[in-house]
Amino acid sequence: MNAIETSKLTKYYGKSRGIVDLDMAVGEGEIYGFIGPNGAGKSTTIRTLLGLIHLTSGSATVFGKDIVTSGPEIRQEVGYLPSEVFYYDDMRAIDLLRYSASFYDRDVKQTEARARELAERFDLDLKRKIDDLSYGNKKKVGIIQGLAHKPKLIMLDEPTGGLDPLIQQEFFHLLREENAEGATVLFSSHILSEVQKLCDRVAIIKDGSIIRVDEIKTLLETATKRFKLDLVSAPDPSMFTLSGVTDLAISNHSVDFLFHGRLNDMTKLLAGLDLVDLQVIEPDLEEIFLHYYQKEE
Amino acid sequence: MNIFRREMKAHRWNLVFWSLGMVFMVMAGMAKFAAYEQAGQSAAEIMAGLPKGMQVIFGLTGFDLLKASGFYGVLFLYLAVMGAVHAVLLGANLISKEERDRTSEFLFAKPASRHRVITGKLLAGLANVVILNAVTWWSSVYFVGYYGKGESVGHEIALLMVGLLFLQLMFLSIGAVIAGSARKPRFASGRATTVMLVMFVLYYVVNLNEKLDFMKYFTPFKYFDAALVMKDGLDPVFVALSAVIIGASVVGTYRFYSARDLSI
Numbered sequence: 001m002n003a004i005e006t007s008k009l010t011k012y013y014g015k016s017r018g019i020v021d022l023d024m025a026v027g028e029g030e031i032y033g034f035i036g037p038n039g040a041g042k043s044t045t046i047r048t049l050l051g052l053i054h055l056t057s058g059s060a061t062v063f064g065k066d067i068v069t070s071g072p073e074i075r076q077e078v079g080y081l082p083s084e085v086f087y088y089d090d091m092r093a094i095d096l097l098r099y100s101a102s103f104y105d106r107d108v109k110q111t112e113a114r115a116r117e118l119a120e121r122f123d124l125d126l127k128r129k130i131d132d133l134s135y136g137n138k139k140k141v142g143i144i145q146g147l148a149h150k151p152k153l154i155m156l157d158e159p160t161g162g163l164d165p166l167i168q169q170e171f172f173h174l175l176r177e178e179n180a181e182g183a184t185v186l187f188s189s190h191i192l193s194e195v196q197k198l199c200d201r202v203a204i205i206k207d208g209s210i211i212r213v214d215e216i217k218t219l220l221e222t223a224t225k226r227f228k229l230d231l232v233s234a235p236d237p238s239m240f241t242l243s244g245v246t247d248l249a250i251s252n253h254s255v256d257f258l259f260h261g262r263l264n265d266m267t268k269l270l271a272g273l274d275l276v277d278l279q280v281i282e283p284d285l286e287e288i289f290l291h292y293y294q295k296e297e
Numbered sequence: 298m299n300i301f302r303r304e305m306k307a308h309r310w311n312l313v314f315w316s317l318g319m320v321f322m323v324m325a326g327m328a329k330f331a332a333y334e335q336a337g338q339s340a341a342e343i344m345a346g347l348p349k350g351m352q353v354i355f356g357l358t359g360f361d362l363l364k365a366s367g368f369y370g371v372l373f374l375y376l377a378v379m380g381a382v383h384a385v386l387l388g389a390n391l392i393s394k395e396e397r398d399r400t401s402e403f404l405f406a407k408p409a410s411r412h413r414v415i416t417g418k419l420l421a422g423l424a425n426v427v428i429l430n431a432v433t434w435w436s437s438v439y440f441v442g443y444y445g446k447g448e449s450v451g452h453e454i455a456l457l458m459v460g461l462l463f464l465q466l467m468f469l470s471i472g473a474v475i476a477g478s479a480r481k482p483r484f485a486s487g488r489a490t491t492v493m494l495v496m497f498v499l500y501y502v503v504n505l506n507e508k509l510d511f512m513k514y515f516t517p518f519k520y521f522d523a524a525l526v527m528k529d530g531l532d533p534v535f536v537a538l539s540a541v542i543i544g545a546s547v548v549g550t551y552r553f554y555s556a557r558d559l560s561i
Contacts (some may be wrong), residue, residue, distance in 0.1 A: 011556070047561065050405070050406050052402065052405050052406065052558070052559050052561060053404070053558040053559065053561075054556075054557075054558055058481075071410060072408045072409060073408070073411045074408075075406060075407060075408040075409075076408040078406070080402075080406040082402050084399075085403075086398065086399035086400050086402070086403065087400060087403060088307070088400060089398075090307065099299065099303060100403075100407065102299040103299065103407035103408050103409055104407075104408060105408075143402070165305070166399075267537075
């Protein structure tokens with residue numbers, strides 16, 4: 001059984017497009033990346049799965065349960081951290097975490113103990129009022145309230161904003177630990193290096209639809225390569241009009257470009273150059289992402 | 298129950314201030330009775346000599362102001378307005394504040410249905426208005442008894458307080474349904490208060506113009522008019538109409554709030 005499965009899931013806000021015919025399957029135990037720029041439909045997908053907004057058409061299940069009819073049951077198993085966190089300013093952090101724990105079937109004391117453990121790990125003073133916490137510390141409260149009840153599915157919508165690099169690293173360690181214990185993670189982000197670090201598979205979303213789903217490894221092994229050349233003399237730019245060359249940058253004796261095409265054609269081109277150095281590099285996810293976006297356009 | 302407890306705690310100071318306000322209103326109002334009573338018949342004649350419009354505006358019609366019960370009858374209109382303002386703001390605020398303060402993404406990602414959330418909030422609203430009503434009741438009995446020098450008014454106050462409770466529940470549920478159906482929750486409190494004020498103005502319009510008597514059904518302030526309640530008791534038609542308005546508003550709150558997307 002998949003942790004999340006959607007079939008032609010569609011959400012319109014009046015006439016504005018949210019997501020259209022979105023098909024997605026996230027396996028249990030996976031860390032699934034969900035990447036796309038702002039407005040592509042990542043938050044809409046997550047909010048629809050959580051029942052915060054209602055779908056327009058299509059269907060979706062979480063652990064086999066329908067999101068329309070089984071919302072509270074589904075959310076019993078879900079931990080959620082949104083991109084921006086807002087809590088009750090009059091509460092202390094510990095009160096908010098107790099309030100959060102009171103919604104779950106799991107023993108409140110166990111959840112509170114786990115919350116205290118996580119607070120210590122993230123160096124968060126639970127006695128302070130929410131109103132007095134910095135944004136980064138509020139985000140820590142967000143992480144703890146989302147994970148203290150040991151959810152089977154962790155949904156993260158651009159979760160790292162406001163977290164300093166050390167805390168981000170600790171957060172990623174925590175997610176890997178939760179995943180090792182069986183939790184499924186849906187990680188939405190537009191920061192591709194984060195997805196690259198954490199996820200097993202990734203879906204690229206554009207204009208409300210998923211345009212590609214692949215293992216991170218496969219995406220990185222895509223035929224697109226970055227070429228960096230150092231030449232004896234300044235090259236003639238017209239030599240690089242070969243089909244499949246993009247993102248071309250020529251500076252003095254150096255040439256930098258992405259290539260997606262027949263490598264034989266490229267080696268013929270390279271054979272005609274007076275090379276000092278040649279590097280063929282796997283492109284990072286950012287470049288692959290841009291590549292898919294450009295291709296779609 | 299956790300949502301109910303959370304709301305009770307969140308509104309505790311608000312309830313304390315409103316309760317103190319009600320006690321002060323009753324105390325200050327009835328203290329004026331002591332001065333008025335001392336002036337005796339001459340003050341009553343001055344009041345009786347006021348034009349009808351002025352008498353309506355001050356809510357003086359139909360009361361013997363030389364008796365503590367009559368003076369309390371005049372005061373009741375102001376207590377009703379205070380109770381209505383408290384209830385309508387409370388109803389609107391309870392439902393709209395999660396979206397207004399952007400805590401809805403936290404609350405509704407928890408395993409609680411929207412029905413459960415609304416139930417917890419409406420029960421907290423009910424508890425708040427009942428407590429405010431009880432405080433008003435207690436302070437009315439105490440201060441009217443204190444200044445009334447033995448006049449028996451317990452029964453009249455009880456009837457008025459039941460009327461006040463109906464009025465509070467109506468405005469609580471009206472505030473809730475306005476917030477529940479609002480596309481922009483941050484404006485819900487303002488809209489709910491406007492609706493209440495329009496109904497209050499309508500109360501005066503109906504009192505000033507007998508030809509508009511049929512419009513009394515559109516303003517809950519007319520349902521429990523102190524002069525009529527103290528004379529004839531609660532009107533079953535208005536009691537039934539109040540129950541219908543409360544029921545329809547509560548059902549509407551559940552329906553509208555559950556059907557719409559949360560404003561995040």
